[in-house]
Amino acid sequence: MNASSCDKDSFNSLERCYSREVVASPGTSGWPFVGQTLEFLKAGWSGHPEKFIFDNIKKYRSLIFRTHLAGSPAVVFCGAAANKFVFSNENKLVQLWWPKTITKLIPSTSNFEESLKLNKMLHNFLTPKTLEPYIGFLDIIAQRHFASHWDNREQVTVFPLMTNFSLALACRLFINVDDPELVEKLADPLEQVLRGTVSMPIDLPCTRYNCAIKSSRFIINEFTTIVKQRKTDLEQGTYKSPTQDLLSHMLLTGDDNFVKDSNIAEKILGLIIGSDTVGSACSSIVMFLAKLPDVYERVYKEQMEIANLKSLGELLTWNDVNNKMKYSWSVACEAMRLAPPIQGTFREALTDFIYEGFLIPKGLKIYWNANSTHKSAEYFPKPKEFDASRFDGQPVQPYTFVPFGGGPRMCPGKEYARIEILIFMHCLVKRFKWKTMIPSEKLIVDDRFRPEKGLPIRLFPHPKA
Numbered sequence: 001m002n003a004s005s006c007d008k009d010s011f012n013s014l015e016r017c018y019s020r021e022v023v024a025s026p027g028t029s030g031w032p033f034v035g036q037t038l039e040f041l042k043a044g045w046s047g048h049p050e051k052f053i054f055d056n057i058k059k060y061r062s063l064i065f066r067t068h069l070a071g072s073p074a075v076v077f078c079g080a081a082a083n084k085f086v087f088s089n090e091n092k093l094v095q096l097w098w099p100k101t102i103t104k105l106i107p108s109t110s111n112f113e114e115s116l117k118l119n120k121m122l123h124n125f126l127t128p129k130t131l132e133p134y135i136g137f138l139d140i141i142a143q144r145h146f147a148s149h150w151d152n153r154e155q156v157t158v159f160p161l162m163t164n165f166s167l168a169l170a171c172r173l174f175i176n177v178d179d180p181e182l183v184e185k186l187a188d189p190l191e192q193v194l195r196g197t198v199s200m201p202i203d204l205p206c207t208r209y210n211c212a213i214k215s216s217r218f219i220i221n222e223f224t225t226i227v228k229q230r231k232t233d234l235e236q237g238t239y240k241s242p243t244q245d246l247l248s249h250m251l252l253t254g255d256d257n258f259v260k261d262s263n264i265a266e267k268i269l270g271l272i273i274g275s276d277t278v279g280s281a282c283s284s285i286v287m288f289l290a291k292l293p294d295v296y297e298r299v300y301k302e303q304m305e306i307a308n309l310k311s312l313g314e315l316l317t318w319n320d321v322n323n324k325m326k327y328s329w330s331v332a333c334e335a336m337r338l339a340p341p342i343q344g345t346f347r348e349a350l351t352d353f354i355y356e357g358f359l360i361p362k363g364l365k366i367y368w369n370a371n372s373t374h375k376s377a378e379y380f381p382k383p384k385e386f387d388a389s390r391f392d393g394q395p396v397q398p399y400t401f402v403p404f405g406g407g408p409r410m411c412p413g414k415e416y417a418r419i420e421i422l423i424f425m426h427c428l429v430k431r432f433k434w435k436t437m438i439p440s441e442k443l444i445v446d447d448r449f450r451p452e453k454g455l456p457i458r459l460f461p462h463p464k465a
């Protein structure tokens with residue numbers, strides 16, 4: 001059996017090879033070619049992405065069910081035990097898998113070995129210790145973003161602004177470029193790439209996918225120029241920076257994988273796309289804070305206690321972000337529980353194996369997802385209610401809160417995302433209160449997890465003291 005032969009018939013033939021008790025998981029392959037992708041997407045567009053998961057759990061009375069998603073037969077794993085199984089069997093029984101639409105747009109995802117190496121490097125680079133010296137720089141960039149896009153405006157549309165925010169911070173951290181013009185130049189192509197990640201993979205002129213591929217190439221070219229220049233500067237000893245950015249780190253480690261300029265540029269694009277996820281988290285935080293005045297007041301109080309101790313122009317420090325923003329982080333976690341910025345990702349079975357009595361043949365895609373635990377009353381009582389105190393005291397049960405995934409493939413940007421979200425919350429509540437302009441606006445899953453209409457809000461600046 002090979003990966004591509006993993007269809008309904010091969011399930012049945014494999015089933016016959018094993019003992020009688022072992023069965024293929026229940027489920028359906030849906031329509032030819034598209035499978036159940038449309039049902040899956042429709043649930044996301046309606047603002048209830050968990051519906052696809054919970055409807056099928058109910059229908060098959062099983063936390064594992066078979067389907068066909070993103071062009072491949074797949075099995076959906078649900079619940080904390082399934083998350084634990086997937087995350088602890090990385091590179092043993094399963095390995096990361098991305099749909100073709102994504103690997104073509106973000107070439108760095110297509111080479112498994114390289115992406116594993118990069119991930120290891122990121123886990124070393126994006127640690128609290130290495131991020132600590134950056135807090136002040138990130139604060140400066142965040143303040144500049146607010147000054148040019150939020151201050152002196154009566155209303156803004158939050159979600160599109162977040163791409164600019166994340167991109168500006170990421171350019172500083174990853175390539176040490178602090179250039180608002182470059183950010184403006186890359187923001188639109190980046191949007192096109194992100195839109196293309198969930199699209200029909202039809203590469204014909206003017207299709208969404210085709211625009212995304214062109215935009216991806218454009219960004220990679222821009223980054224390649226920066227990489228070339230940096231190489232020269234490093235060789236000639238003319239590159240000076242108070243902090244070491246990721247690009248210099250990659251070049252100086254001298255790993256064979258990071259020799260080709262365009263290869264490095266592709267990896268930076270992958271990271272920029274990963275870091276755009278912060279925008280989904282921040283947008284849902286803005287929406288929840290608008291709807292929950294008591295929560296807003298507590299976040300405001302916490303952030304103003306930090307702001308009031310600062311003299312004019314004094315920047316945020318590691319101590320502020322790490323030790324004084326506990327409630328704000330609980331709010332962010334609760335927002336990510338209710339609105340996971342990434343709903344789930346795929347793995348591929350490396351070998352035939354049996355899980356919970358079900359046969360998982362080699363090559364089958366496995367979709368783990370955050371909603372099956374985040375929105376289950378078994379792990380989070382009254383799961384639909386926003387209650388930041390869930391993250392205040394006792395740690396939550398393992399493998400139930402998984403916005404960043406888990407195991408060796410857990411998001412390497414987790415710590416950086418936390419810092420970025422908290423700096424965003426600080427800059428925002430310090431300046432404004434706000435009201436949503438479309439009270440019934442939903443959070444939906446489309447190309448990304450986002451507010452349906454981009455989240456237009458009316459801003460009410462705090463009176464100057």
Ligand code: HEM
Nearest residue numbers: 274275277278281341342345403404405406409411413417
């Ligand atoms: C709130 C913000 C973020 C959330 C919720 C998030 C979530 C995730 C999730 C769920 C995964 C997949 C994990 C898995 O399959 O087990 C992932 C992977 C990844 N994330 Fe994030 N992420 C965020 C921010 C970031 C940032 C800021 C970066 C930038 C460094 C980043 C870079 C990546 C990369 C490179 C991967 C792929 C890792 C691999 O190939 O193993 N993410 N993220």
